[in-house]
Amino acid sequence: MLSITGFGGVNEIGGNKFVLEDGKSRIMLDFGLSFSTASKYLDEFLQPRKLNGLLDYQELELLPKIKGIYRTDYQKHTNSSEPEEQLEFDALFLSHAHADHASYIHFLRSDLPIYGSEATLAVLKSIEETGAKGNLDLYTFTNSFQMGKTKDGRPKRLDSRDPGIVVPRQIRPASFQKPTQIGDFQVHSIPVNHSLPGCAAFVIKSPDGDLAYTGDLRFHGYGGHLTEEFVKRARGVKILLMEGTRIDKKETKTEEQVKTEISQIIRDTKGLVLANWPSRDTDRLWSIYNAAKENDRLLAISTKQAHLLEQLLRSGADVPKLDDPNIRIFLTRRGWGLLGSECERSEIDRDYAYVKWEARFLDHKNTVTFKDIRGDCSKYVLRADLFDMTELIDVKPPEGSSYIRSVVEPFDDEMNVSEQKLDNWLDHFGLKKFQTHCSGHAPGPDLEKIVREIEPEIVIPIHTNHPQKFKDLGFNCKFLESTKTMTF
Ligand SMILES: [Zn+2]
Ligand SMILES: [Zn+2]
Known part of the structure; x- marks a missing residue:
């Protein structure tokens, strides 16, 4: 039975x-x-x-x-x-x-x-x-x-x-x-x-x-x-x-349509493009990666995403390689915040001492910091969610920059409160917000x-x-x- x-x-x-x-x-x-x-x-x-x-x-x-x-x-x-x-x-x-x-x-x-x-x-x-x-x-x-x-x-x-x-x-x-x-x-x-x-x-x-x-x-x-x-x-x-x-x-957008919309937004943006997407959704990663590539921009992902890609590559999954010429790994400042300064490398290592899995990426040839992006904003699509907004203080996005919100729209009070905070950050930096997403x-x-x-x-x-x-x-x-x- x-x-x-x-x-x-x-x-x-x-x-x-x-x-x-x-x-x-x-x-x-x-x-x-x-x-x-x-x-x-x-x-x-x-x-x-x-x-x-x-x-x-x-x-x-x-x-x-x-x-x-x-x-x-x-x-x-x-x-x-x-x-x-x-x-x-x-x-x-x-x-x-x-x-x-x-x-x-x-x-x-x-x-x-x-x-x-x-x-x-x-x-x-x-x-x-x-x-x-x-x-x-x-x-x-x-x-x-x-x-x-x-x-x-x-x-x-x-x-x-x-x-x-x-x-x-x-x-x-x-x-x-x-x-x-x-x-x-x-x-x-x-x-x-x-x-x-x-x-x-x-x-x-x-x-x-x-x-x-x-x-x-x-x-x-x-x-x-x-x-x-x-x-x-x-x-x-x-x-x-x-x-x-x-x-x-009744209906849905397709992933291909989301990619086309993202590509169009990137094309129309003169300054920096910031993008948020579900961090483990590799279909969306491909959409953003290809949209960035079509517009001659580099896609800067987070270290957590880099760690995930590393594991997925080992499992044989179809995802971009970490040394792909169109991928960059965005390193954020830790500890005393010495990354990007003229400090000795050993001092910067100390800043990363408590996040060992992340410290491994310090030596990766595809890494960028706020300094690289600040000097060349029109070359990048940078991954950023609400919790990354403080990075904008270092990156200083220029006029004509965009924020692509490629995640589900807020559907409860808690998400509405977070969204209002995000909007305040975007207003503060003069970023224009776009929404495009399709469901899983x-x-x-x-x-x-x-x-x-x-x-x-x-x-x-x-x-x-x-x-x-x-x-x-x-x-x-x-x-x-x-x-x-x-x-x-
Ligand atoms: Zn489920
Ligand atoms: Zn699920």
Whole structure:
């Protein structure tokens, strides 16, 4: 008997956590953060306490009470007993590395096998390495709340520099070429196009019927043909777990149209072009890269993006190389702010001493600082979001400069407040703002086409606020209830 339980991603966009069970085999599809539940209780400065392990998260229903899956260092620290529900699983399959699908890996046991595409694993590694150690254990696992002894025998709290504290996770690449067998489940990982590299959908074969899980997808990016291929391979499955983020939307701009608009804005700009785009969306990176190149400008990316590209290149993903003649890595001042001054190199190194992953880029031949850009603004497209606005004080953009906002438009109060701050910075520097963006998700008509072509017996809408709309289209739908098991 095949059964499905949704612990997130049911009647909400994101937070996907689905357990599939057939006989003795159990797998989890995604283990993400629920933005809707988090934003109900939390704020930038109001976060669950690490000192309370899993308890704050479980109190707010951010983490489900499932036995046997969670990290024991947190449970021991808070003396919390295992929850009653017997739902431990054999492996986690990640569709992609967006936070709403992957970031709660942090709370999972270190020995739980985690499967993802090579590029998904590269993104996880980059997020972990460029963040604060132990705050997001996606790729490795930092044992917390561990006591040891100093050389002279006094008790000492151990940290990530102590041996044995950081251990590997059971990270396993899920090949796009051949399926992975977990008990009775045969999991076929199939690449799809979304706003992140390495995204996968799954076709899962089981003794009691086949199931397809879309993850997040679209046709209108540069890898739209991949999504088409997935639709073909999923044809005729019994159950389709179908994302419906934009089921209520009629149409969308394509990535190609976004690129054309960006290119036009760059062409019309005399001074510096600043651009903000989702930092891990490599389709958008290609759009901006090509638009800059067409207009004889260099694209200056952030060091975090450079780190990500480095990891993705190793995974074999199609992204610009760091020594590409059209790419520059923008170094910002750290520590005492000596970068760009006449100081000794060793002094500048000291400024970067606390951000080791970033210090590696100091010697890269493609780096630029505010000084390079200030002297030659019309030659660059510089990556900048709200948090980079202070850099403009050093860069001093000249008259006739532009800001391209190539991210989703603000959709809640918090984003409106941030947008007002951005506008104030842009006004202060006399920058003209432009907006162009397309979503990572297919609009309603494309979603309908996917379901019509797959022709499943049963559609289970997930990752949507409008599951009913699939039923309105005449599909045979079943609706999951959060944490309740549905059997087939
Ligand atoms: Zn999502
Ligand atoms: Zn996503």
